[in-house]
Amino acid sequence: MNDERAKKKVVIDSGHGGDDSGTVHNGIVEKDLTLKISNYIKERLDDLGIENSLSRTGDELLDQNARPERIQSFYGNGSDVIVLSNHINAGGGDGAEVIYALRNSDTLARKITNELENAGQNVRKFYQKRLPSDPSKDYYYLLRKTPNNETVIVEYGFADSTGDDANLLKNDWQTLAEAVVKGLAEYIGVPYSVKGDNYYIVVKGDSLWSIAKKFNTTVDKLKELNNLSTNNLSIGQKLVITSPAKDTDTYIVQKGDTLYAIAGRFGTTVASLMSINNLSTPNLAIGQVLRIPSVSSSETYVVKAGDTLYAIANRFNTDVQTLKNINNLTTNNLSIGQVLKIPTNSANNIYTVVAGDSLYSIAGRFGTTVSVLKNANNLKSDLLSIGQKLIIP
Numbered sequence: 001m002n003d004e005r006a007k008k009k010v011v012i013d014s015g016h017g018g019d020d021s022g023t024v025h026n027g028i029v030e031k032d033l034t035l036k037i038s039n040y041i042k043e044r045l046d047d048l049g050i051e052n053s054l055s056r057t058g059d060e061l062l063d064q065n066a067r068p069e070r071i072q073s074f075y076g077n078g079s080d081v082i083v084l085s086n087h088i089n090a091g092g093g094d095g096a097e098v099i100y101a102l103r104n105s106d107t108l109a110r111k112i113t114n115e116l117e118n119a120g121q122n123v124r125k126f127y128q129k130r131l132p133s134d135p136s137k138d139y140y141y142l143l144r145k146t147p148n149n150e151t152v153i154v155e156y157g158f159a160d161s162t163g164d165d166a167n168l169l170k171n172d173w174q175t176l177a178e179a180v181v182k183g184l185a186e187y188i189g190v191p192y193s194v195k196g197d198n199y200y201i202v203v204k205g206d207s208l209w210s211i212a213k214k215f216n217t218t219v220d221k222l223k224e225l226n227n228l229s230t231n232n233l234s235i236g237q238k239l240v241i242t243s244p245a246k247d248t249d250t251y252i253v254q255k256g257d258t259l260y261a262i263a264g265r266f267g268t269t270v271a272s273l274m275s276i277n278n279l280s281t282p283n284l285a286i287g288q289v290l291r292i293p294s295v296s297s298s299e300t301y302v303v304k305a306g307d308t309l310y311a312i313a314n315r316f317n318t319d320v321q322t323l324k325n326i327n328n329l330t331t332n333n334l335s336i337g338q339v340l341k342i343p344t345n346s347a348n349n350i351y352t353v354v355a356g357d358s359l360y361s362i363a364g365r366f367g368t369t370v371s372v373l374k375n376a377n378n379l380k381s382d383l384l385s386i387g388q389k390l391i392i393p
């Protein structure tokens with residue numbers, strides 16, 4: 001991590017406000033949409049551990065003096081402060097524009113541009129603009145009046161576009177805002193993780209205690225979730241904060257999602273997602289609401305000689321990727337005695353019989369009784385066959 005960049009702070013500026021509505025077209029009111037975008041970006045920068053402030057939090061008029069004053073009231077007028085000014089364009093074009101100051105390199109503007117393009121928005125240009133009466137100065141007052149900050153203006157698209165901008169701004173502005181978050185994180189040098197991940201990236205000064213307090217959990221719970229044997233943390237370390245799918249019954253499909261990726265994120269499988277959502281194909285639509293089977297990772301398995309992830313996945317009716325995800329494994333290597341979390345899909349809990357199993361041993365493992373198992377599976381005898389699937393109530 002680049003230490004200089006990691007110290008950067010961000011002031012998120014919502015263009016216009018109060019009596020100044022900005023541009024108004026197609027049901028888009030610039031001052032309102034810029035505030036929504038700014039609030040979204042604030043929440044995400046908080047997630048990523050990037051220090052930030054909002055220039056306005058409500059429908060407030062800030063004039064050409066008050067706005068830069070407010071912006072500089074948070075962290076001053078240093079080059080360690082990024083000012084991100086959010087705007088919606090008008091004038092009949094289509095696509096985003098990023099404007100950076102004459103004093104700054106194009107690195108940040110280029111990163112934001114790339115991420116907007118990756119998110120599916122066309123970018124007309126990223127550029128600098130000079131004041132006609134004095135070409136040594138920036139055209140935009142906000143760039144002139146924050147003279148040492150790294151100030152960029154992002155025009156997310158044209159409210160009056162005859163292309164796809166109006167729809168994009170109305171229905172998919174989060175995707176564009178997220179693209180800017182990603183560009184900022186890359187530029188600042190902070191590990192980026194997608195929204196919805198229950199992860200936290202350790203920053204300087206953090207302790208397990210302060211993180212537990214921040215997320216309303218306990219040190220013990222954090223250690224258990226992250227397989228930590230000590231309280232030591234390193235800057236940039238990625239911590240799981242809550243169990244996958246905890247308190248989550250539904251998930252709204254985002255751009256770029258696949259069933260496979262969603263299954264991995266929630267510690268479940270494509271098959272169980274398709275089954276509980278009555279899907280006949282794995283195709284998803286953005287905005288589609290999926291039911292997520294409740295997953296408890298309280299069940300554990302102790303690795304024995306000869307075990308492989310593949311064999312364990314089969315045994316517990318899951319897959320290798322799910323096991324790797326919920327156990328934060330980066331390789332397929334296991335060590336004897338290692339404790340693995342096993343996803344338990346309570347909506348559809350199936351166990352596959354292996355050699356040596358008996359109803360008695362299976363009942364013991366799952367905290368139930370032989371007669372409950374026999375009833376649930378309509379078994380007339382205690383005999384099991386290898387590969388037989390049992391419903392575990």
Ligand SMILES: [Zn+2]
Nearest residue numbers: 015022087088
């Ligand atoms: Zn504007």
